[in-house]
Amino acid sequence: MSKARLVITAVIVEGRSQAEVARAYGVSKGWVSKLIARYRAEGEAAFEPRSRRPKISPNAIEADTVELITRLRKELSDQGLDAGADTIAWHLAHHHQIRVSRATISRYLTRHGLVTPAPKKRPRSSYLRFEAELPNETWQADFTHYRLADGTDTEILTWLDDHSRYALHVSAWTRVTDPIVRDTFRRAVRLHGVPASTLTDNGMVFTTRLSGGRGGRNAFEHELRRLHITQKNSTPNHPTTCGKVERFQQTMKKWLRAQPDQPTTLAQLQTLIDRFTHAYNHTRPHRSLPHRATPATVYTARPKALPAGSRTADTHTRVRHDRIDDSGVVTLRSGGRLHHIGIGRTHARTHVIMLIEDLHIRVVNAATGELLRDLILDPSRDYQPQSKNPPTP
Structure with missing residues (x-):
């Protein structure tokens, strides 16, 4: 039960004086007097607390601006574009010469049910x-x-x-x-x-x-x-x-x-x-x-950055175990492209170790250590033919 109901009942029903009731409930006599007057004018409505919202709000934006905000929200959303308060404020300023703060726009969007609350969403400031x-x-x-x-x-x-x-x-x-x-x-x-x-x-x-x-x-x-x-x-x-x-x-x-x-x-x-x-x-x-x-x-506002320096020393080395196929060829992928390296039919089905340093490749017999091929890979060719001179052990 609200204090207003207690005060009104004590004065109207019990017949106690307003000064006595004010002292008993720790309120001012002026407030009791206004409350009784309101009860006599409005009846049961006096039992409920009144809104503290001011009757006029000189800083409130115009109804046409509120309508424009909601319309921009819908138009931008329908186009699949960002329709947040910041974006709406930008459009108001640049296309309609109206300046409204982000907080005000956000408040009206929320008031019209156009904002979906996301309390668990990670705040931008945390990144x-x-x-x-x-x-x-x-x-x-x-x-x-x-x-x-x-x-x-x-x-x-x-x-x-x-x-x-x-x-x-x-x-x-x-x-x-x-x-x-x-x-x-x-x-x-x-x-x-x-x-x-x-x-x-x-x-x-x-x-x-x-x-x-x-x-x-x-x-x-x-x-x-x-x-x-x-x-x-x-x-x-x-x-x-x-x-x-x-x-x-x-x-x-x-x-x-x-x-x-x-x-x-x-x-x-x-x-x-x-x-x-x-x-x-x-x-x-x-x-x-x-x-x-x-x-x-x-x-376009600032000069463009350029690569800092050479990467020639940034070599990529790897060791690969493979077997020469029946046609005397071993395959290797480099630069996303498959290359066929000719070794010779005499070495068909031989297990080899390939020592690779960028495009420099050495093919070694895995059992004997014999060097079967030493070449610089030509990235423009699928097939790497054998050199005329035999490799040196």
């Missing part, structure tokens, strides 16, 4: 963020899956500048392979210059470092070494290391799914990707960039 100092200092890369309208699975490969979040290259494929990674990287280099380093996860299309030494460097790794680019890979099971490119893919896929005409072919998907990439780079404000600038603005 340890890093960012390259200059454009082209680090390029991040990753690929993600996307299903076409007819149920066909595809993969989308992205190259993203770490400093500016500029999408350097985005393309759709039936399946992303090591040569595709290398070739798309080369396209990005032709358009934007050579980066100082790359950052990817440990997928086999990016690196063979978790393959146990089998297969040597892949085609992409050979390309990085040729251009003296530092290769960096995330720690296994730590996807947040490449968080910028993964966040880009999440934003892109949300936009793709929101399009009314879903693609049924790779060409149609690529057309949509190109539309999104242009809008993302040149017109969409980016929350993580200073003053919510576009990635293209930040990417």
Whole structure:
């Protein structure tokens, strides 16, 4: 029972004076007088506590602005774009010349039931963020899956500048392979210059470092070494290391799914990707960039980083046990490509040890230690013919 009900009952039913009741319940006589007057005017409503909300709010935004906020929220969400309070505030300021604080927008979105509470979501402040100092200092890369309208699975490969979040290259494929990674990287280099380093996860299309030494460097790794680019890979099971490119893919896929005409072919998907990439780079404000600038603005604002130095001393050595086939050939994969090395039919079915240092290869008889072949691999040829002069023991 509320104190108001006790006070009103004591005065009206018991007939006690207002001063006596005020002393008994530790309240002011003025409050008792106002309460009794309210009871006589409103009846039972006086028993309930009254709202403390002011009758007027001079700092409240206009109803038209509130309607515009909710409309922008719906329009951006329907387009598959970010529709948070920061983005809405940017659109209000740049397209409608209305300045409203993020907190105010958030409050009205919540009041209209347009915000889904996520109390267990990890706060942004808890992440340890890093960012390259200059454009082209680090390029991040990753690929993600996307299903076409007819149920066909595809993969989308992205190259993203770490400093500016500029999408350097985005393309759709039936399946992303090591040569595709290398070739798309080369396209990005032709358009934007050579980066100082790359950052990817440990997928086999990016690196063979978790393959146990089998297969040597892949085609992409050979390309990085040729251009003296530092290769960096995330720690296994730590996807947040490449968080910028993964966040880009999440934003892109949300936009793709929101399009009314879903693609049924790779060409149609690529057309949509190109539309999104242009809008993302040149017109969409980016929350993580200073003053919510576009990635293209930040990417072109500062000089580009270059590779730090030579990687000629960065050799890749490995030992491989194999057996020469019936045609006198042993195979070796280098740069993501399978090469056939001629040894001679006289050594068919011989067990050999291959000592490999980048492109320098020595083939040794595993039983006798005899040197059967010493060569520099020609990466442009599948078959490595025997030299005219026999190898020296």
